[in-house]
Amino acid sequence: MSDLLWQKDGVRVDAQIMAFLAGSDVLLDRELLPYDIEASKAHAEGLGRIGLLSAQETADLLRELDVLAADVADGRFVLDDRYEDGHSAIEARLTERLGDTGRKIHTGRSRNDQVLVASRLWLKNRLQQVHAICRDIAAVCLARADSDPALPMPGYTHLQRAMVSSTAMWQAGYAEAFIDNALRARQALDWIDANPLGTAAGYGVSLPLDREHTTQALGFARVQLNPIYAQLSRGKFEIAAIDALGAAMLDLRRLAWDLSLFTTGEFGFVGLPAEYTTGSSLMPNKRNPDVVELLRASYAPVAAARSEIEHLLSLPSGYHRDLQYSKGSLIHAFGHGLAALALVPPLLARMEWRADKMRAAIDDGMYATDRAIELAGQGLPFREAYKQAAEQPLPQHGADPEASLAARVSPGAAAALGLEMLKSRLSDL
Template sequence: MAQPLWSKTSEKSQTELQKNITDFMSGNDVLLDRELLIYDIQASQAHIEGLERIGVLTCEDTKKIVESLLELTEQFMSGSFELDQRFEDGHSAIEWYLTEQLGELGKKVHTGRSRNDQVSVATRLYCRDALSKLKKQSLVIADCCLELASKHELDVMPGYTHLQRAVVSSWGMWFASFAEAFCDNAHAANDTYHLINSNPLGTAAGYGVNLKLDREYTTQALGFNRMQINPIYAQNSRGKIELQVLGCFKNALLDTRRMAWDLSLFSTAEYNFVQVSDDFSTGSSIMPNKHNPDAVELIRAAYSQLTGAYNELESLLSLPSGYQRDLQNTKGALLRGVTSAQQCLELVPHLLQSLTINSEQCEAAIDASMFATDKAVELVIEDDMPFRDAYRHIKHNYQDLENRLGINSIEQRTSPGACGNLMLPEISERLEDLV
């Protein structure tokens, strides 16, 4: 490992115990920083340009450092520079590279900056991109659901409460429910993006520095909406920001979990309402007859995986004000949670488009009792019967409704949002407003 930036002894003079302690403290931090290095380099460039603006660096010095940072970016992206366990972390790697390339000039990059605000700003940039991707993925899923809701608008299916048959419903309504859910998820991602879009760079270790840093410049250069003003809060928000981001992904995966549960249930032989394509299914190593919706089940399980990352991160934050080394471990929870959630969400539109609806089986599952609510309302309107009397009358007298058709029931259910009035254009308009 290259000598840590904070080291008080040379690498050669370290005892075996000191090396073991350093390895323990670093953990896999440098490997996680592979996800953040590009953001760290971007923020380093803004920091260097800010130092020039207050006279700490000359224009020529800034040009040389920025050119080296761009070279580092190219080498990292091409694989010729590997961020590995030679380095304590990505921050150390950047300074090491600049010092190797530029000598004494490279050592100036950390003026007025701590690794604390360095990791905070890199993480903030990563979180912005993660939320932008979540918004995009949510809109794609919502659009896919809208398309399928229109296609299957009048395809009958049973509606359940308590997992018992309740009323006639439609696949159009089922798909439309998730279209609206993912509009909400896109909206939440957008709102959270603006909430976290503040610049912590320039707060150093949580107490500022004795330099008049041009934080307004770095805020603008990095595309932040505003400066995160208070240095103590900049430190205390570490982990809190990450929780906000994972919370958005949790909301989205809460919906995919329910969707996957429905599909797992409705694709069983006992229901047989829908068939999941072979692409999302596997077989059994011993039972030749099996057609298991494994991918659907893992989409369902993704919520639990993300909740584990969320809870791990949240439990770390029982800390006093100021930086504590515990906060290093927020990074792994964030990156694992975001990566697994993004992988899950990427599959959802493909899953939905691959479904085959078994319309005949859905219609066969409709029985006379599922028209009882419709009939009770009809008695109110047609016979001026109080609803509670109509309810009691129908409760034990719905057998004569067995000749009714499910399609008629859903067409007549015209309250706003119901099967006969899904209001798909309104959901579509909301989706367009979010793009």
């Protein structure tokens, strides 16, 4: 490991203790390193603007940071256990290339605001990805609801057959869910879009740092002003971002549950693309919906990450090393969640509805609510209509699922899906 940024003369570094302190930081910081480099460029520019770096020193630092960013992107520089973390790797590289000029990069900042700003930039990027994928899922659902035949299918409550529904209504329901999830991601992004760079170790520094410049250079909407609050927000902002991801994962879990049921032999409503299934190692007759089942399970690591970070925040104000453990939880949650969500648009676009199976599952009892509403519309008190429909469930149109769907005219129901309204909401995102 290279020289430690905080090393003091005469203090022995114990390898076992250092391994515990570093943990998996070097591996995790590979995710954050491009953002740490980006923030270092803004910081160098800021130091130049207040006269702590000469124009030449600033230009040299910016050039070498660009070279390092390119080397990281191309795989020529890989963060490894030569370094304590990504921050020390950046400073070591700049010092190797520029000598004392490289050592000036840390003036007026701390590893505390370095990790805050790098993780904040990383989070903004990941929330933008959540927003984009949720929009994609909603768009696929709306396209199929609009263009496919609106096939009758059973609607369920308590996993019991309840009323006649349609594939278009099912797809429109998930479209609206993921429109809301995209909105939730955008709102979380707006909330955390604050620049902590320049708050140092949580108490500011004796320099007139140009924080407005770094805020604009890094694309933040505002300065996170108070250094103490910058530290208080660590974990809090991460939880807000995970909550936005979690909202999408909750809907994904329910969608995957639907598909898990609909693909069983007992239902048979849906056929999955072949690559979304796997075979059994023992039973030659089996094709298993393993991808759907793992999509169903994918909320778990996101929820676990939220819980772990929440438990870490049982702390007083100021920075505490406990917060190091929030990094792994956050990166794992978004890595897993985004990978799962990315599989959904092609799955929904290519799955096949089996009209004959769905129609065969619609029994006479599923028209009873239509009959009760029909009788109430003729002036019968609803409770009397309810009793009569329980005994004679078929409405005037008989056991006709298309007629049942056509009569469902309340806004959002099968005959009034409001797809144009949903498309407008989606386009506004």
